[in-house]
Amino acid sequence: MEVEIGEKKFRLMITADEIALRVNEIAQKINQQEWPEPPLLICILKGSFMFTADLVRRLQIPHSLEFLQLSSYANNLTSSGEVKGLDSFSVSVQNRPILILEDIVDTGLTIESLRNHLLHQGVVSVHVACLLFKPGSFKGSILPEFCGQSIPDNFVIGYGMDVAEQGRNLPDIYVLENAN
Numbered sequence: 001m002e003v004e005i006g007e008k009k010f011r012l013m014i015t016a017d018e019i020a021l022r023v024n025e026i027a028q029k030i031n032q033q034e035w036p037e038p039p040l041l042i043c044i045l046k047g048s049f050m051f052t053a054d055l056v057r058r059l060q061i062p063h064s065l066e067f068l069q070l071s072s073y074a075n076n077l078t079s080s081g082e083v084k085g086l087d088s089f090s091v092s093v094q095n096r097p098i099l100i101l102e103d104i105v106d107t108g109l110t111i112e113s114l115r116n117h118l119l120h121q122g123v124v125s126v127h128v129a130c131l132l133f134k135p136g137s138f139k140g141s142i143l144p145e146f147c148g149q150s151i152p153d154n155f156v157i158g159y160g161m162d163v164a165e166q167g168r169n170l171p172d173i174y175v176l177e178n179a180n
């Protein structure tokens with residue numbers, strides 16, 4: 001199955017059923033983790049909104065939820081190398097365990113920047129849950145603890161993830177054709 005957005009073609013990579021299995025597995029691990037107190041979940045907008053909505057419905061632990069709009073991608077297919085929006089974080093995080101929710105960890109710059117920002121504000125701990133992980137482009141120092149699936153270093157859309165604001169609504173995940 002294929003979708004076309006503008007002049008780009010994307011082919012089916014991960015079905016909605018497979019995504020649901022991965023989200024279940026992540027939720028189970030989060031439920032089994034020993035949290036010193038209810039974690040504050042931080043959904044990184046916009047790409048993680050669907051992952052977050054599905055994940056929290058499977059969580060059985062007490063938690064609270066915040067949304068933070070960060071971006072390292074403008075409208076491009078590669079990271080700009082700079083994370084914007086860290087300052088828009090206004091909730092008190094002091095003495096809280098934090099669980100960052102990311103749709104996809106690519107270079108790891110986004111989670112690394114947010115992790116450092118939070119640690120400076122006196123959080124108890126920072127964990128990361130991501131649906132997808134690109135080991136080929138990861139440059140961070142700490143791997144995400146709760147990870148759905150590793151994928152090749154190609155651009156994907158669907159299930160919340162966009163190309164120039166299109167494709168977020170797709171229930172499945174698609175990969176750019178002729179990537180590389």
Ligand code: 5GP
Binds near residue numbers: 102109111157161163
């Ligand atoms: P990182 O900082 O790890 O390089 O990038 C993380 C962010 O970049 C993700 O939250 C996501 O918004 C965006 N991103 C990374 N890879 C992809 C991709 O393949 N497709 C889309 N749509 N966004 C991506």
